[in-house]
Amino acid sequence: xxxxxxxxxxxxxxxxxxxxxxxxxxxxxxxxxxxxxxxxxxxxxxxxxxxxxxxxxxxxxxxxxxxxxxxxxxxxxxxxxxxxxxxxxxxxxxxxxxxxxxx
Amino acid sequence: xxxxxxxxxxxxxxxxxxxxxxxxxxxxxxxxxxxxxxxxxxxxxxxxxxxxxxxxxxxxxxxxxxxxxxxxxxxxxxxxxxxxxxxxxxxxxxxxxxxxxxxxxxxxxxxxxxxxxxxxxxxxxxxxxxxxxxxxxxxxxxxxxxxxxxxxxxxxxxxxxxxxxxxxxxxxxxxxxxxxxxxxxxxxxxxxxxxxxxxxxxxxxxxxxxxxxxxxxxxxxxxxxxxxxxxxxxxxxxxxxxxxxxxxxxxxxxxxxxxxxxxxxxxxxxxxxxxxxxxxxxxxxxxxxxxxxxxxxxxxxxxxxxxxxxxxxxxxxxxxxxxxxxxxxxxxxxxxxxxxxxxxxxxxxxxxxxxxxxxxxxxxxxxxxxxxxxxxxxxxxxxxxxxxxxxxxxxxxxxxxxxxxxxxxxxxxxxxxxxxxxxxxxxxxxxxxxxxxxxxxxxxxxxxxxxxxxxxxxxxxxxxxxxxxxxxxxxxxxxxxxxxxxxxxxxxxxxxxxxxxxxxxxxxxxxxxxxxxxxxxxxxxxxxxxxxxxxxxxxxxxxxxxxxxxxxxxxxxxxxxxxxxxxxxxxxxxxxxxxxxxxxxxx
Numbered sequence: 001x002x003x004x005x006x007x008x009x010x011x012x013x014x015x016x017x018x019x020x021x022x023x024x025x026x027x028x029x030x031x032x033x034x035x036x037x038x039x040x041x042x043x044x045x046x047x048x049x050x051x052x053x054x055x056x057x058x059x060x061x062x063x064x065x066x067x068x069x070x071x072x073x074x075x076x077x078x079x080x081x082x083x084x085x086x087x088x089x090x091x092x093x094x095x096x097x098x099x100x101x102x103x
Numbered sequence: 104x105x106x107x108x109x110x111x112x113x114x115x116x117x118x119x120x121x122x123x124x125x126x127x128x129x130x131x132x133x134x135x136x137x138x139x140x141x142x143x144x145x146x147x148x149x150x151x152x153x154x155x156x157x158x159x160x161x162x163x164x165x166x167x168x169x170x171x172x173x174x175x176x177x178x179x180x181x182x183x184x185x186x187x188x189x190x191x192x193x194x195x196x197x198x199x200x201x202x203x204x205x206x207x208x209x210x211x212x213x214x215x216x217x218x219x220x221x222x223x224x225x226x227x228x229x230x231x232x233x234x235x236x237x238x239x240x241x242x243x244x245x246x247x248x249x250x251x252x253x254x255x256x257x258x259x260x261x262x263x264x265x266x267x268x269x270x271x272x273x274x275x276x277x278x279x280x281x282x283x284x285x286x287x288x289x290x291x292x293x294x295x296x297x298x299x300x301x302x303x304x305x306x307x308x309x310x311x312x313x314x315x316x317x318x319x320x321x322x323x324x325x326x327x328x329x330x331x332x333x334x335x336x337x338x339x340x341x342x343x344x345x346x347x348x349x350x351x352x353x354x355x356x357x358x359x360x361x362x363x364x365x366x367x368x369x370x371x372x373x374x375x376x377x378x379x380x381x382x383x384x385x386x387x388x389x390x391x392x393x394x395x396x397x398x399x400x401x402x403x404x405x406x407x408x409x410x411x412x413x414x415x416x417x418x419x420x421x422x423x424x425x426x427x428x429x430x431x432x433x434x435x436x437x438x439x440x441x442x443x444x445x446x447x448x449x450x451x452x453x454x455x456x457x458x459x460x461x462x463x464x465x466x467x468x469x470x471x472x473x474x475x476x477x478x479x480x481x482x483x484x485x486x487x488x489x490x491x492x493x494x495x496x497x498x499x500x501x502x503x504x505x506x507x508x509x510x511x512x513x514x515x516x517x518x519x520x521x522x523x524x525x526x527x528x529x530x531x532x533x534x535x536x537x538x539x540x541x542x543x544x545x546x547x548x549x550x551x552x553x554x555x556x557x558x559x560x561x562x563x564x565x566x567x568x569x570x571x572x573x574x575x576x577x578x579x580x581x582x583x584x585x586x587x588x589x590x591x592x593x594x595x596x597x598x599x600x601x602x603x604x605x606x607x608x609x610x611x612x613x614x615x616x617x618x619x620x621x622x623x624x625x626x627x628x629x630x631x632x633x634x635x636x637x638x639x640x641x642x643x644x645x646x647x648x649x650x651x652x653x654x655x656x657x658x659x660x661x662x663x664x665x666x667x668x669x670x671x672x673x674x675x676x677x678x679x680x681x682x683x684x685x686x687x688x689x690x
Contacts, residue, residue, distance in 0.1 A: 024224055026221065026223030026224065026227070029221055029223055031218070031219045031220050031221055032221075032223070034218070034219075035218070038218075058223055058224045058227035058228070059223070059227055062227045062228055062230060062231030063231060065224055065227045065228035065231065066206075066228045066231060066232070069207060069208070069211075070224040070225070070227075070228060071208050071210055071211075071222075071224055071225050071249075072220040072221060072222055072223070072224050072225060072252075073220060073221055073222075073223040073224040073227075074220060074224075075220075075224055085213060085215075086211050086213065086214045086215070087214070087215040087216070087217060088214055088215070088216050088217075088220045089216050089217040089218035089219060089220045090217070090218035090219050090220065091217050091218060092217060092218035093217045093218065096215070096217050097217060100215055100217075
């Protein structure tokens with residue numbers, strides 16, 4: 001499991017909160033490898049984005065797969081206190097990905 | 104071409120589904136450790152098929168199952184299982200519960216997609232379930248929803264392979280349902296045919312409207328490594344799940360009995376030489392109002408009186424109505440219903456096709472195992488928009504009931520002409536062992552019910568046409584009066600009866616007169632006889648007197664003679680009397 005924190009100075013935008021992200025991958029699967037790369041690059045590309053990313057390997061943690069009702073890999077979850085949004089695929093479309101994360 | 108019998112095929116091990124009919128068709132059920140594709144349009148019974156196979160084939164036999172749903176919510180599935188009375192959890196040996204685990208794999212509708220993905224996530228979750236619950240069978244319900252989710256054909260194939268591979272690796276018996284109307288398999292495009300091609304077994308479910316009623320059917324289009332019945336079988340969704348009519352229920356190897364059962368009408372029993380054969384089938388045909396149902400009532404009441412279990416299936420007539428109508432002619436059924444001997448079931452002809460009706464009746468029979476069965480009328484199982492196709496249903500049902508040793512009594516609506524001229528559309532007559540035809544005979548301005556035994560296999564039976572009469576006390580057959588070669592019915596019979604009664608009175612009077620006459624004669628002769636007897640006695644006395652007198656005279660003469668001989672020194676010889684007499688005679 002890898003935890004990462006990206007972002008700039010929080011004082012500049014007091015409302016900017018860290019976005020909780022969880023990425024389910026199957027280690028070794030090409031789409032999962034691609035998704036992880038694409039996600040990291042997207043987060044890095046947006047200097048204003050503060051992201052708290054958790055990467056979960058479905059093969060290592062099947063119970064969490066059940067808990068989050070994960071159907072496919074890779075699956076990216078954006079977790080807010082009142083809502084969980086889901087995006088699947090190798091996350092090749094960076095604009096769509098950033099829009100999803102920042103919604 | 105000749106195919107070997109399905110049931111004898113052991114190349115592929117079977118996993119029973121517990122679905123009546125299906126296991127017979129396939130020689131045991133689904134191919135174990137292989138994948139079965141169940142395809143059909145919406146509402147064709149795919150989910151019911153798969154859930155039923157998990158419950159009645161799986162957990163009831165100690166195998167837990169995993170139900171992966173891509174479309175219906177777990178709550179909906181639990182509810183429908185509840186509707187059929189299927190437990191999703193049963194106690195197993197050593198405190199292990201066998202259960203059906205429902206895995207909710209419905210795609211999130213808000214889910215966004217960007218690029219390619221695979222099913223590793225799902226399979227990781229499923230692996231956890233399989234290992235945690237010791238699962239042997241997996242159903243993927245609505246796999247089409249999952250496939251629609253994959254963006255191209257290549258991804259589709261890749262992920263299907265992944266699923267099949269996963270199932271094989273875990274040695275699971277899989278069922279995938281798909282909302283494809285596959286129709287005929289050979290007309291599929293390569294993309295469509297991919298899933299059937301990979302599956303070891305393909306079951307096609309179909310819905311067809313026959314007039315206003317829905318006809319369901321099931322066909323095993325493919326069963327790898329075995330020969331199988333690829334015919335279309337009719338299917339019904341009943342209160343306990345799917346039932347498929349298999350040819351297996353139409354065997355003819357049932358036992359036959361020489362025992363008789365009463366028809367419930369004493370005189371009809373006499374006409375039949377003692378009643379119907381137990382375990383035989385009786386057809387009563389006739390136009391409306393010829394007391395077909397009443398005869399059925401007589402028969403079933405007699406069975407209940409003997410303490411037997413009876414099932415009365417009627418079409419379009421409510422049980423209460425039947426009980427009331429029959430009680431008006433002295434056939435009391437209410438008590439037998441209460442005591443549990445008699446089970447009345449009413450079906451509506453319009454609400455389901457003959458196929459469904461047939462299977463519903465079959466299920467009632469199986470559930471109840473009655474000794475006698477009445478179907479009133481059997482025509483309901485035959486008449487329909489496609490009579491030809493359903494002809495076998497009635498016959499199959501009768502044969503099925505007979506195979507269980509039941510005495511089957513069916514009625515059929517027929518016109519009023521001679522039964523031999525009627526071509527019964529059902530051809531039920533061919534399977535009826537005893538055929539009784541009821542008709543109206545118009546004579547002397549009235550219509551009377553006439554009963555004829557058209558045929559009765561293997562028993563002596565009367566060839567006479569009899570009048571059937573109904574009263575508050577039940578059914579009976581009137582006495583026979585033939586006149587000029589016609590059996591008299593109705594008023595003609597009554598008149599004849601009166602005439603016969605008058606003649607009888609006359610004859611009685613004549614006899615009385617003659618009897619008196621002879622009595623007088625006898626008395627006179629007795630008097631004469633007394634006189635003669637007295638005469639005889641008198642004459643006898645006279646005769647005796649004569650003998651006595653003669654005896655005394657002879658005695659005296661002998662004594663004199665002896666004196667004479669002694670005086671001359673001669674011993675009289677013994678017996679002296681005769682010698683003396685002879686001597687005397689010579690003299």
